[in-house]
Amino acid sequence: MSKYAKTWWGQRFIAALEGFTDSGRLARGRSYSTDNRIKQWLLQKGKVDAKLRGNTNPYYGVYKEPTYKVSVQMTHLSEVQWQKIIQRLSQRASFIARLLLNEIPENIEAVFAEAGVHLLPKDYRDFKVACDCPDYEVPCKHIAGVCYRLAGQLDQNPFLLFEMRGLASEKLLRELANSSLGKVLSDAKSNATVELMPVDSFYTRPVLTELPQEISLKSFWQGQQPLPKSIEPSQPATIPAMLIKKGGDFPGFWQKQNSFIEVMEDFYLRMRKNTLKGL
Incomplete structure (x- = not known):
């Protein structure tokens, strides 16, 4: 070859x-x-x-x-x-x-x-x-x-x-x-372009809110509503990483011999494991 x-x-x-x-x-x-x-x-x-x-x-x-x-x-x-x-x-x-x-x-x-x-x-x-x-x-x-x-x-x-x-x-x-x-x-594969939406900032900015006149210490520390006792497990995507896979194994910017899709699949897998460890 x-x-x-x-x-x-x-x-x-x-x-x-x-x-x-x-x-x-x-x-x-x-x-x-x-x-x-x-x-x-x-x-x-x-x-x-x-x-x-x-x-x-x-x-x-x-x-x-x-x-x-x-x-x-x-x-x-x-x-x-x-x-x-x-x-x-x-x-x-x-x-x-x-x-x-x-x-x-x-x-x-x-x-x-x-x-x-x-x-x-x-x-x-x-x-x-x-x-x-x-x-x-x-x-x-x-x-x-x-x-x-x-x-x-x-x-x-x-x-x-x-x-x-x-x-x-x-x-x-x-x-x-x-x-x-x-x-x-x-x-x-259509050539339709997605319209770009202007934004004020690339980062999430904090929104100022007025504090109530009276603050309950219990609601301050425990919140207005109790947290759920369990979190439903996330469902994997039906077609995982479709946007990446549409570019193919060797997109124009990828100059290495190994598959770009395989590299990204390994990256996503490691990121998912690290995320689950933190839960």
Whole structure:
């Protein structure tokens, strides 16, 4: 498995690239996936158009630092094939739930196999690439660099994989919204923004109240009403930490190799234990 992608679908994407490219070329290509090399990045309609900073190379007659144009896309599925796939996806609650959490179900290829296709790339025939550098090998190190960068974005947003196959995420959500199960996914992934409410302070401020003229010592120390003798145990959430899980295992700010969701689950568990000890 490649260490340059974190999710299993990112790993599969890189594995397809490594399957038909020599290791030396890939090693050089990884260095071209950084911000220092990528001058421009545009991903739209399932195609990446990028501009990369190259190196001077007198052997090829390149004496001034060049800028190379690179394009990477995957073969698109037909409209008929997508309709069959969407119909089957919208009938499985497990698929809807995983997609809701920004994850691709590991058995999703079974749905695509029923339509005679596959989602994740298997070999070079799943890619359409181009680069205007003088290297005649395909993929060159610049194309490899773009693919490594793309694999990192797939980790954070698996819906890009559907776009690379020719189905925009907006259209996928709109089609799934026609079913009762798919509406859950559509609502959760909508771009509706929550209106921010202004506040006077980030902290809770004390509210001054007037004291009564006469104060009973008994009510002062014991309160106006007796405290309950027992506290009902709290019920765990039906879908715990939904807001965190919607971001996926590897959100954009999370640069570690381990799952962000697993770290937060452990954190919540330890906090809950500490809270119960104090009761």
